[in-house]
Amino acid sequence: MSTTTVIGASIIVDGEISGEGRLVVQGTVRGRVQVKTAVQVERTGAVDAEVDTDQALISGTVKGRVSARTRVELTPDGRMSGDLKAPRILIADGAQFRGNVDMDERG
Amino acid sequence: MAGTPGIIGKGIRIKGELSGTGDLVIEGTVEGRVQLDNHLIIESSGAVSAQIDVERLTVLGRAAGDIEARTKVELKASARVEGDIRAPSVVLEDGAAFRGTIHMEVGIPEELL
Numbered sequence: 001m002s003t004t005t006v007i008g009a010s011i012i013v014d015g016e017i018s019g020e021g022r023l024v025v026q027g028t029v030r031g032r033v034q035v036k037t038a039v040q041v042e043r044t045g046a047v048d049a050e051v052d053t054d055q056a057l058i059s060g061t062v063k064g065r066v067s068a069r070t071r072v073e074l075t076p077d078g079r080m081s082g083d084l085k086a087p088r089i090l091i092a093d094g095a096q097f098r099g100n101v102d103m104d105e106r107g
Numbered sequence: 108m109a110g111t112p113g114i115i116g117k118g119i120r121i122k123g124e125l126s127g128t129g130d131l132v133i134e135g136t137v138e139g140r141v142q143l144d145n146h147l148i149i150e151s152s153g154a155v156s157a158q159i160d161v162e163r164l165t166v167l168g169r170a171a172g173d174i175e176a177r178t179k180v181e182l183k184a185s186a187r188v189e190g191d192i193r194a195p196s197v198v199l200e201d202g203a204a205f206r207g208t209i210h211m212e213v214g215i216p217e218e219l220l
Contacts, residue, residue, distance in 0.1 A: 003116030008129040011113045015123010015139055021116050031123055 005035075009044045023053075025060070043077050056086070058095075117152050133168075151185050164194075166203075 003021035007013060011027035020036040025045035032050050033039060039053040045060035054069045058078040066072055068086040076094030085102040112130040115121060119135035126142040133153040141147060143161040153168035164176045166186040174180060176194040184202030193210045 003118050003134070004114070005116035005119045005135070006112075006114045008113035008127065008131070010129040011125065011127035011131065013121060013123060013125050015121060015125075018120050018122075019116070019135060020118035023119070027113070027127065035119065 007045075041078075115153075149186075 004024060005021060006024045007027045007029060009026040013029045014031060016032045017023065017029065018034040022038045022040065023033065023035040024040045024042060025047055026042045028046045030048045033047070034052045036054060038055040038057070039051055040057045041047050041060040041062055043059050047061070048063045050064050051066045056066050056068045056072045057075070058073065058080055059075040060078065062080040063082055065083045070086070071088035071090065072084055072086040073090040074080060074092060074095035074097055076092045078095040080096070081098045083100040083102070085104065087103055089101060089103060091097055112132065113127070115133045115135045115137060117134045121137045122139055124140045125137060128144040130146045131143055132148045132150060133155055134150045135153060137155045137157055140158045141155065141161065146163045146165070147159065147161045149155050149166045149168045149170055151167045155169070156171045158172050159170070159174045161176050163178045164174060164180045165183065166181065166188055167183045168186065170188045170190070172190045174190055174192045178194070179196040179198065180192050180194040181198045182188055182200060182203035182205055184200045186203045188205045190207045192207065195211060197209050197211055199205060
C-alpha cells in the first residue's frame with residue numbers, strides 16, 4: 001500500500017519524518033527524512049535535512065545529505081548544497097548543485 | 108489567505124514540531140507538537156501524541172496531549188482521545204471515547220476581566 005504525504009507550502013516540520021510511501025515537500029522540513037519510496041521536493045519546498053530514500057526528485061532547495069537507493073534527479077529549478085549518494089544521478093541544465101557526489105555501484 | 112492543505116499519509120511518522128497556516132489531515136503518526144492556524148483533522152488511522160494548538164480540530168482517530176483550539180474541537184464516534192481540551196466549543200459524538208479535562212472557555216482577554 002503506497003501513500004502520498006504532502007507537506008503543504010505553509011507547513012514547517014522540525015524533526016524526523018520516517019515511513020513508507022511518497023513524500024512531497026512544498027513547505028519546509030528541517031531535521032531528518034527517512035521515507036522508503038520517494039521524496040519529491042517541489043519548487044516551493046525547502047529541506048534542510050539528512051534524506052534517506054529510494055528515489056529523490058528535487059525541484060526546490062535542499063541542504064544536507066541525500067542518499068537514494070535508486071536515483072536522484074535535480075530539475076532545472078533544483079538547488080542543492082550538500083552530499084549526494086545514489087547509483088544514478090541526473091542534474092538538469094539550470095539546476096544548481098554544490099557538494100560531493102558518490103555514485104557507488106550497487107545492483 | 109489559507110495555505111495549501113497538507114496530508115500526512117498513513118505510512119508516515121513525524122517526530123518533532125509541525126507548524127503552519129494551512130489545513131492539515133493526519134493519517135499517520137505525529138509525536139511532539141502541532142501548531143496550525145487552521146483546521147486539523149486526525150483521520151481514523153491517525154495517532155497524534157502531542158501538544159496541539161490549532162484553530163479547529165476534528166478527531167476520528169487517536170490523540171493524546173494538551174489540546175487547544177480557538178474555535179471548536181470535535182471528537183467523532185471513532186475518536187479515542189486522552190488529555191486536556193481547551194476550546195470555546197467541544198463536541199463529543201456518540202461513541203467517542205475521551206478521558207481527561209474539558210475547559211470550554213471563550214478567550215476573554217485579561218483587560219476585560
